[in-house]
Amino acid sequence: MSALSAGEREHLTGVLSERKEPLRDGIRAGLERMRTEGYEDLLSGTSDAGDRSMANLLTDVTNAEVAHDAAELQDILAAETRLAAGTYGTCIDCGVPIPYARLVAYPTAKRCLHCQQIHETTRAAAGR
Numbered sequence: 500m501s502a503l504s505a506g507e508r509e510h511l512t513g514v515l516s517e518r519k520e521p522l523r524d525g526i527r528a529g530l531e532r533m534r535t536e537g538y539e540d541l542l543s544g545t546s547d548a549g550d551r552s553m554a555n556l557l558t559d560v561t562n563a564e565v566a567h568d569a570a571e572l573q574d575i576l577a578a579e580t581r582l583a584a585g586t587y588g589t590c591i592d593c594g595v596p597i598p599y600a601r602l603v604a605y606p607t608a609k610r611c612l613h614c615q616q617i618h619e620t621t622r623a624a625a626g627r
């Protein structure tokens with residue numbers, strides 16, 4: 500059961516699809532940078548503790564960016580799976596239709612605002 504009209508669903512499908520390409524590019528570029536940084540560290544052969552920690556920091560930053568992009572891409576793929584299954588736009592916790600305005604602002608939303616707030620409060624309380 501979904502409150503989305505065919506046009507709204509079509510729009511969100513397009514938004515999700517368009518978002519995938521820059522994410523793929525970002526992940527590719529990030530992996531490329533990690534490889535380059537790794538080689539530079541190996542080739543320099545002069546890495547004292549300071550250089551090493553700086554190189555590690557660069558790799559960590561790149562990894563965090565790549566991890567963020569990869570997580571977002573996974574969210575989009577999951578949303579597309581829900582679209583195909585007909586469950587997109589329905590809160591996974593309480594089953595109510597997620598308002599179109601929320602989906603426009605956050606196309607990969609799995610929960611209604613109410614359940615999302617409960618989810619985040621619970622997660623924060625668990626210290627994660």
Ligand SMILES: [Zn+2]
Pocket residue numbers: 590591592593594595610611612613614615
């Ligand atoms: Zn809900």
